[in-house]
Amino acid sequence: DQQVKQNSPSLSVQEGRISILNCDYTNSMFDYFLWYKKYPAEGPTFLISISSIKDKNEDGRFTVFLNKSAKHLSLHIVPSQPGDSAVYFCAASARQTGANNLFFGTGTRLTVIP
Amino acid sequence: DVKVTQSSRYLVKRTGEKVFLECVQDMDHENMFWYRQDPGLGLRLIYFSYDVKMKEKGDIPEGYSVSREKKERFSLILESTSTNQTSMYLCASIGGAGGFYEQYFGPGTRLTVT
Numbered sequence: 001d002q003q004v005k006q007n008s009p010s011l012s013v014q015e016g017r018i019s020i021l022n023c024d025y026t027n028s029m030f031d032y033f034l035w036y037k038k039y040p041a042e043g044p045t046f047l048i049s050i051s052s053i054k055d056k057n058e059d060g061r062f063t064v065f066l067n068k069s070a071k072h073l074s075l076h077i078v079p080s081q082p083g084d085s086a087v088y089f090c091a092a093s094a095r096q097t098g099a100n101n102l103f104f105g106t107g108t109r110l111t112v113i114p
Numbered sequence: 115d116v117k118v119t120q121s122s123r124y125l126v127k128r129t130g131e132k133v134f135l136e137c138v139q140d141m142d143h144e145n146m147f148w149y150r151q152d153p154g155l156g157l158r159l160i161y162f163s164y165d166v167k168m169k170e171k172g173d174i175p176e177g178y179s180v181s182r183e184k185k186e187r188f189s190l191i192l193e194s195t196s197t198n199q200t201s202m203y204l205c206a207s208i209g210g211a212g213g214f215y216e217q218y219f220g221p222g223t224r225l226t227v228t
Contacts, residue, residue: 009154034216043118043204043219044157089156091217100145100164100208101172102217106156 003027004092006105014113019077021108023090026071030092034102035064035075038087047088048075080112117141118220120205126226133192135223137205145208146188147217148172148180150201157204163188195227 005024013019023033031052036044050057050064050073057064063076077084090105121136139146145164149157149172159172163182177199181189188207192199202224206217 006156036219041123041222041224043206043221045219046216049216091157101147101159101162103159104149104157106154 002106003030004090004103004105006088006090006108008108009106010109010111012111012113013080015082016079019075019080019084019110019112021075021077021088021090021110023073023075023105024071025073025092025103027092027094027103028071029094029097030103032093032095033064033066033073034091034093035062036089036091036104037084038089038107044089077110080110082112082114085110085112118205118207118218120203120220120223122223123221124224124226126228127195128228129196130194131227133195133225135190135192135203135205135225137188137190137207137220138186139188139207139218140186141207141218142185143207143218144185146182147206147208148178148188148190149204149206150174151204151222152201160190192225195225197227199225200227201225 034049035047037047038044048062066073087107087109089107091102118139147162148160161180163169179191202222204222205220208217
């Protein structure tokens with residue numbers, strides 16, 4: 001049973017435009033959310049995170065928005081660059097339970113077209 | 115910088131062979147994880163360990179075992195490989211409770227079972 005869902009397997013965006021990647025979750029115990037970026041033949045690298053006490057976290061071109069009532073988060077990349085082309089994974093954990101393991105979505109492949 | 119290394123980048127094995135994947139982290143992290151990544155399924159947790167000689171099953175432990183004899187080293191063992199274990203295997207580590215919840219990943223091992 002997938003507790004973290006990324007319903008769009010792929011997304012194509014023109015360079016310079018905004019990329020919006022979406023993620024939904026079902027477990028109300030999740031209180032910490034992360035986005036990872038993965039290039040082919042490499043391990044995922046951490047991009048940005050957000051705690052459930054916030055609704056927005058920004059880091060340069062990357063912003064993550066959290067809507068707890070909808071159990072939805074999104075990653076905005078603006079402006080998008082060709083180097084952003086990768087697979088993006090959303091992940092969640094239930095820190096309040098003391099657990100450290102992450103639950104991952106299935107990933108969204110972003111292609112930024114020059 | 116946290117460094118997580120994996121013993122092999124690519125492996126090709128025949129059905130029934132034993133496979134031993136080793137992961138080493140250099141940040142004195144208590145928690146270590148093994149995932150497999152498959153297209154359309156995202157990252158699925160196989161096993162994790164929160165201390166030396168401790169292990170917990172993840173979502174898909176069948177056909178796998180693990181070993182954590184030293185804090186920095188977490189090994190994944192496939193006693194008798196099958197073709198459905200062809201996958202990308204990713205190791206990760208994370209700091210202690212109350213610290214970072216950002217998992218650091220190794221570069222991955224692409225295992226092909228023929």
